[in-house]
Amino acid sequence: MYVCGPTVYNRVHIGNARPVVVFDTLFRVLKSIYPQVAYARNITDIDDKIMTAAAELNEDISILSARYASAYFEDMEALNNLEPTIVPYATAHIPEMIVMIETLISKGHAYVSDGHVLFAVESMPDYGQLSGRSLEDMLAGARVEVAEYKRFAGDFVLWKPSSDNEPGWSSPWGRGRPGWHLECSVMAKKHLGETIDIHAGGQDLIFPHHENEIAQSCCAHDGKAMANIWMHNGFINIDGEKMSKSLGNFRLVRDLLGHFPGEVLRFVILSAHYRAEQNFNKTLLDSAWRSLDTLYGYLRGCSYVEPDLNTSSLGYQALLDDLNTPVAISELHRLAKEMHLAKGPNRQTLQSELLGLAGILGLLQNDPEEWFTLARNKGDLPAEEVEALIAERKTAKDSKDYAGADGIRQQLLDAGIVLEDSREGTTWRRA
RNA sequence: GGCGCGGUAGCAAAGUGGUAAUGCUGUGGACUGCAACUCCGCCAUCGUCGGUUCGAUUCCGACCCGCGCCUCCA
Structure with a gap:
């Protein structure tokens, strides 16, 4: 499984956390079925946004990106996310990127123009399939001026030149840096192979990012599919509006963690189906916290038992059905209440089943006593x-x-x- | 303009062709010295209008409303 990770140029907001939590849950589900699951989530540590941020602080981009990468890991860990099995960094894959570009050029899918290397979308008959767009659609909706070095307006950059004071790597096309879409194609190929099982990310990545990844990988690999399954999570809005800098309604994970336990944030994210849009606000967080209080309240005073996943349970089956986390959570409540009312050994059985299901969701990971008293x-x-x-x-x-x-x-x-x-x-x- | 998503109780959120899970809130009662916790109970006919059907919230159509993508974006 490959999930597109962050571009590390500032602290991540709650919207960035949604795919991580959602697909971490999927990772846990997959691990409960398969002995070995390879899960890669990259770090994009070279990008124009990073360059801008570094220039503002008069700082080296590697220092800035390292700082925000570690902040990212910190935030994600606070939300009970497991470490992916592979965390590739874009800058560690420049030679492989150059190879892929060369392949694309030699197969007639890319061309050099004015120091840039561009992918020729017209060379790929299926381009636009994932997002359901035709080339004509794209041109009709184009809102950006077309750079003159492009043969076709929809062509996208594989390699772009760097000026002397910009970070860059030497390449057959001069000193420069890779295009954003290329990085994921290359990292996915290197660590997971030419065709991967699941490729996931936020809904907004469908176009152009994932579309372009498909174009690159598919064309570089003689038409082989890049991924068998594509999964995209919906957006998180704030008070009905998209989070954006212009609206000033960003909610940084870091700031939220100052007021709510990480598990509350995770609970909120998992309380809606991953494909649905989710509206974030304080009421939601408060009620999630109370729900967790109720669950921990049942657990408080119980002696510890080993979690035991009941794979035939409703909650687990719901997760197997397109990751229906809301139903799984409702089963958490059902199990907890049943356990609370149960007598004798049945009680322990229900408790371990409860903890087993909670473990797949990455919830109820705290000590119940500490949850209330820490x-x-x-x-x-x-x-x-x-x-x-x-x-x-x-x-x-x-x-x-x-x-x-x-x-x-x-x-x-x-x-x-x-x-x-x-x-x-x-x-x-x-x- | 093109492509797409959604409208279910105060809030959040599943779901199904045969009269709607679950959580939070509210509320009636039990428990309690009083509370809190907990327990028992209550609170929706599923955006509107048509159609198909013995029967639709669930299928089809129209309309209204909200939202996203088409540009960096989770």
């Missing part, structure tokens, strides 16, 4: 102080001093602590 912010009341006050309240309660007990409870509530009394004693959680 301090999240600097000013949070330390657990020891909470415990001390609870003990104090118990003394008051035991002597029927309910006013005193309620005073302490209120004091804790003001500090963001909610108490829950039961026969076994008092537990607490951070609101």
Whole structure:
């Protein structure tokens, strides 16, 4: 499986996280079926946007891209995403890119023009198939001025020249850098082969990115399909509008993580079907958090059992059916409640089944006790102080001093602590 | 203009030709010293209008509304 990764020139937003979470879940599903799954997610570390950002900071592009690549890994890990099996970097594949360009030129699919190498889309009869566009459609909708070095308006760059102060690599066509689409074709081929099983990414990549990848790979490999299956996730909107810089409505993963556990973000993403558009807002995050609280609440106080995936369960079967995560999540609730009401050994069975399904979703990965009690912010009341006050309240309660007990409870509530009394004693959680 | 997606309860979100999962919220009750948690219950006829059908939210058509891509973009 190949998933198009980020261009590392700034912090990623929640929209960038959606394909990662969705296809990480698919990765987990695949691993539950196949002994070996090769999953590549690239890092695009050479691109004009990176060059612009580096120039603004007067910084070397390799330093800037390394910094944002590691920030990316950090953010993705916080969302419980597993490491892909392969993380290829574009700049580590320049020689292979040059080879592919040479192949395309020799087969008559690419031409050199004014220092550029361009892919001739007219040389490929099926061009546009993935996105359902004809060449005429593309010309009709063209909103950009056609660069004069192009033979045909739809032709795209495989290699472009770099000026002396721009990063570049020497090539048969002079010093330059690769076009964006080429990188993925080359990395997919090198690490996964000429025809891969699944190629995935955001919906917006269908055209032109994936269309162009297909053109490059297919033509370089004598017509072999690039991927057997293409999967595209829908967009995340903010208050009904697309996230964009001009609207200033970007939600960086990093910033959201300052207010919500990573698992809450993951839960939100998985609570909608991956192909559907999703509208992101605070209400959604809050209600996801409460849902997770409910699930962890059932688990709290249970002794640990090994997760055990029930492959015939409704939840797992739903995932096999085009990754129906909303149904899988609803099964999480069903299992948790059933477990809660179950008696005897049945309870452990249900618990391990619950954890097994949650594991495929990458949810419920925290220790239930810590989920409720771990301090999240600097000013949070330390657990020891909470415990001390609870003990104090118990003394008051035991002597029927309910006013005193309620005073302490209120004091804790003001500090963001909610108490829950039961026969076994008092537990607490951070609101 | 071309291509495409969607409109299901207050919010979110599955789903099916035979009267609609699940979560959050709200609400009635039980539990509790009071709460919180938990438990039992309640809250939708599926954008509009036609058609096909014994029967449609689910199929077909028209219309209305929202959105995306066609340019870098997850």
